[in-house]
Amino acid sequence: xxxxxxxDVKATTVTVPLHAPLRTANGAHWGRFVRTIVEVETDVGIxxxxxxxxxxxxxxxxxxxxxxxxxxxxxxxxxxxxxxICNPTASLYNNRTQIHAAIxxxxxxxxxxxxxxPVYDLLGGRVRERVDFASYLFFRLPNAASGEGxxxxxxxxxxxxxxxxxxxGFRTHKLKSGVFRPDYELELFRALADAVxxxxxxxxxxxxxxxxxxxxxxxxxxxxxxxxxxxPTWGLNGMRQVREAVEIPLATNTVVVDFEQLATNTRDPAxxxxxxxxxxxxxxxxxxxxxxxxxxxxxxxxxxxxxxxGVQLATMLHLGAAIPNLALAADAHYHQLTDDIITGxxxxxxxxxxxxxxxxxxxxxxxxxxxxxxxxxxxxxxxxPYDRDPSRPRWYPLVxxxxxxxxxxxxxxx
Ligand SMILES: [Mg+2]
Numbered sequence: 001x002x003x004x005x006x007x008d009v010k011a012t013t014v015t016v017p018l019h020a021p022l023r024t025a026n027g028a029h030w031g032r033f034v035r036t037i038v039e040v041e042t043d044v045g046i047x048x049x050x051x052x053x054x055x056x057x058x059x060x061x062x063x064x065x066x067x068x069x070x071x072x073x074x075x076x077x078x079x080x081x082x083x084x085i086c087n088p089t090a091s092l093y094n095n096r097t098q099i100h101a102a103i104x105x106x107x108x109x110x111x112x113x114x115x116x117x118p119v120y121d122l123l124g125g126r127v128r129e130r131v132d133f134a135s136y137l138f139f140r141l142p143n144a145a146s147g148e149g150x151x152x153x154x155x156x157x158x159x160x161x162x163x164x165x166x167x168x169g170f171r172t173h174k175l176k177s178g179v180f181r182p183d184y185e186l187e188l189f190r191a192l193a194d195a196v197x198x199x200x201x202x203x204x205x206x207x208x209x210x211x212x213x214x215x216x217x218x219x220x221x222x223x224x225x226x227x228x229x230x231x232p233t234w235g236l237n238g239m240r241q242v243r244e245a246v247e248i249p250l251a252t253n254t255v256v257v258d259f260e261q262l263a264t265n266t267r268d269p270a271x272x273x274x275x276x277x278x279x280x281x282x283x284x285x286x287x288x289x290x291x292x293x294x295x296x297x298x299x300x301x302x303x304x305x306x307x308x309x310g311v312q313l314a315t316m317l318h319l320g321a322a323i324p325n326l327a328l329a330a331d332a333h334y335h336q337l338t339d340d341i342i343t344g345x346x347x348x349x350x351x352x353x354x355x356x357x358x359x360x361x362x363x364x365x366x367x368x369x370x371x372x373x374x375x376x377x378x379x380x381x382x383x384x385p386y387d388r389d390p391s392r393p394r395w396y397p398l399v400x401x402x403x404x405x406x407x408x409x410x411x412x413x414x
Contacts, residue, residue: 004042004114006073009103011063012037014374015381016309017338020149021141021390023405025178025206026397030056030384031144033337035309037371038063040075040106046113048075048106049362051311052098052279055386058378062099075107075114078285086282097258097282104283105315105362112361119314119362123288123322130353131320132329134202134227135170136305137161137192138336139179141391142410152407154191161192164335168349171199172227172329178205181404182217193224200329204230207254210400211241218246227251227328228273228300234399236261240270251275253304262290266297273300273328278315280306291323303330310342313354314362321356341371 015032022029036059038050052059069084081103086096112119120126137160142150151160161173173196177185185205193201201224209217214232221229228251232242236255243250251273256265257280265271274294276287294301303320313334320330329352340346342364347354357363389395389405397403 002044003074003076004044004046004110006040006070006075007043008041009064009067009070010039010041011060012039012371012375013058013060013378014309014341014371015378016341016374018336019338020143020151022138022176022333022336023141023179023389024138024176025208025401027385027387028141028389028391029307029386030390032381032384033307033309033333034058034378034383035307035312036060036063036102037309037311037341037366038102038106040070040103040110042075042110044114046110048109048113049311049364049366050102050104050106050109051309051315052102053307053312054383056384058383059099059102062096063102066096066099066103070103075110078104078107081107082282098279101279101281101283104285105278105311108284109361116360118356118358118360119284119318120321120356123284123318126321126356127324128321128326128356130350130355131303131317131326132172132353133170133332133334133349134172134174134329135161135164135168136174136176136331136333136336137164138176150410152410154188157188157192158195161195165196165199168335169352171352172202173199174202174204174230174331176204176206178208178401179405180407182209182213184407186217186220189221190224200225200227202227202230202251205232207231207234207399208397208401209233211238213400214238214242215245218242218248222247230275231255236264236270240268243270243272249273249300251300251302253277253280257281259286259290259293262293266293266299271299273302275302275304275331276319277304277306278312278319280304284315284319287319288322291325295325300328301325302328305331305333307333309337310340310347310364311362313347314357314364317354317356318362339370339374341366341374343367
């Protein structure tokens, strides 16, 4: 049987609106996501899909720049692909881990389609048919057009969690924080937990706190039903100090994002739960390998979201399907989006979970009309600076941060 060979690589940047701008410790998603969709074509007529974020910017040039490396490559040769693109010593000048991830997704999609099996069957098979998700709540600026969707006060946050719980069935709720001063966010996080009795909660200030502030905050939420306290402070040594003082497991998507850091964290534990991101780790397969290390050393794992449309969400679902030790709900920004570029529209949540696609490959295809529509919208709007807040011109955060937004101000969105 003739094996497929790569004949072309295309990258198209799209922007898809969010219900409202999402605020973070570092800036904001300005009312939309910017994602670059990768199409890897082969000589057997199969096209594989990949996706990459870029902090509000296009990654087209980076993807297309690798075309000469990829032409005539056999997509089955995934380890060779890794060393061709991101050899760890050769990559000191040009870190391509995230670009590799987008190409790896597409190659797995090609192989799955070629063999007629879903990607999870290339990863050892699925141990679950659906993946549970957390609600992933944000402080939000009002939608610039409608003026709706703001989340800034306790009442707005409680209304938001009740609405998404009723609509999607979430039983785990994560609050992205680090926007307002810690005491204010503590009050709101406790109000959130009170509003969903019996459900689990997570708090993630994106490493905005000092070690001392993180310990103080952690102790003040120890009585809640916490899955974990996510990246309360910066650095493995900071996390280790918080872990020694607070009786809540610590999770990270920030300071353990490669195997070197995982080895360090295994020898000298600083984080209890590793949030595996199919882009940050360089693909689905590196996440699967990391999950195996975590299984061996009894470290927890969950699935991280760095913002996704349906192609990336499919990678998260196939990963989630194949990891036996996934005992925690996955994160996804997905319900914050108004639309998607995949055939059939947005994937559906049922009882807080999404069904893992069973069609060959990643199991998603592009809706060409939607794809063209949102590619045009990107051409019209361009990118946005993810590390800036549209409501606070010239603001930037420190680490640890002290420059909090004022919760008394109802700011306008971008
Ligand atoms: Mg995080």
